[in-house]
Amino acid sequence: MGAVSALTAFSNPLVAEDGADPIIDIHQHTNYAGRSNQQLIAHQRAMGVTQTILLPAGRSVDRPSTHQGKSNGLAAQTGGNETVRAMALEFPKEYLFGANEVVDLPEARAEIEKYLKLGAKIIGEQKFGVDCDSPHIHEIARLAQDYNVPVLLHFQHGTYNLGFERFHKVLEKFPNTKFIGHAQTWWANIDKNHAEQKVLYPTTKVTPGGITDRYLKDYPNMFADMSAGSGLNALIRDEDHTRAFLDRHQDKILYGSDCNDTLGRGPICQGGRTIAALRRLAPNKKIERKILFENSKKLFAL
Numbered sequence: 435m436g437a438v439s440a441l442t443a444f445s446n447p448l449v450a451e452d453g454a455d456p457i458i459d460i461h462q463h464t465n466y467a468g469r470s471n472q473q474l475i476a477h478q479r480a481m482g483v484t485q486t487i488l489l490p491a492g493r494s495v496d497r498p499s500t501h502q503g504k505s506n507g508l509a510a511q512t513g514g515n516e517t518v519r520a521m522a523l524e525f526p527k528e529y530l531f532g533a534n535e536v537v538d539l540p541e542a543r544a545e546i547e548k549y550l551k552l553g554a555k556i557i558g559e560q561k562f563g564v565d566c567d568s569p570h571i572h573e574i575a576r577l578a579q580d581y582n583v584p585v586l587l588h589f590q591h592g593t594y595n596l597g598f599e600r601f602h603k604v605l606e607k608f609p610n611t612k613f614i615g616h617a618q619t620w621w622a623n624i625d626k627n628h629a630e631q632k633v634l635y636p637t638t639k640v641t642p643g644g645i646t647d648r649y650l651k652d653y654p655n656m657f658a659d660m661s662a663g664s665g666l667n668a669l670i671r672d673e674d675h676t677r678a679f680l681d682r683h684q685d686k687i688l689y690g691s692d693c694n695d696t697l698g699r700g701p702i703c704q705g706g707r708t709i710a711a712l713r714r715l716a717p718n719k720k721i722e723r724k725i726l727f728e729n730s731k732k733l734f735a736l
Contacts, residue, residue, distance in 0.1 A: 485736065617662060
């Protein structure tokens with residue numbers, strides 16, 4: 435057993451230790467910015483998270499899709515496939531794991547499939563410098579369809595999964611593959627008037643009907659990951675819009691934290707602030723519970 439062995443797992447993964455409502459976090463990482471496993475466990479418990487999906491990085495390689503190595507470790511020093519599987523094996527009640535690889539490596543499919551066969555629940559986080567409708571993404575989509583797992587993609591203009599406005603082609607080509615959108619370009623494009631794609635954290639009022647809004651509305655296989663500063667920014671930039679957005683996409687939105695601090699509470703914890711914002715802005719308790727728990731429980735068959 436590892437250094438976190440003394441931290442025992444919850445007896446029931448879907449019931450909070452203190453009797454509070456359970457929360458599923460679909461987006462966390464091992465070794466995030468150097469954070470230890472022990473700090474990660476304490477962080478998740480402090481946020482009230484009862485079950486967490488760990489998303490691994492691909493291997494470290496020097497090639498254009500990793501920006502000559504600058505994006506290795508998902509550009510955040512995060513751990514790879516073996517680290518997330520090891521933690522899930524040690525704490526099976528609290529942690530599940532994903533599978534990942536640098537998408538344009540010749541061995542990417544085989545590496546990801548190896549961990550899907552070992553029980554990985556998701557492919558991702560796919561965060562590499564390729565076109566979002568490239569043959570590489572098509573291959574990942576086929577693999578996800580074969581194993582009935584979602585694919586989580588980090589959309590960031592000019593950097594990762596390029597050509598966001600063309601992603602509808604992938605959604606149409608692979609209607610039986612479930613995709614989860616995340617990051618700056620995904621959340622900036624809730625706004626119909628978001629014309630300057632270089633602006634990654636817009637603060638203006640939101641006009642419904644942006645690309646993201648349409649993907650969620652028009653494609654049953656498209657879901658949204660509420661994580662990171664980009665997700666929190668989308669929640670608080672226009673709270674009147676947020677309430678309506680959460681209402682109309684209540685069955686498509688999943689809570690994720692993607693938070694790298696070591697506390698899990700207080701003003702600096704983005705993951706905790708996102709939970710608080712969702713509780714405050716969800717139109718009703720039923721929608722809050724869908725986003726924080728039920729949608730993920732259903733999508734991942736937990």
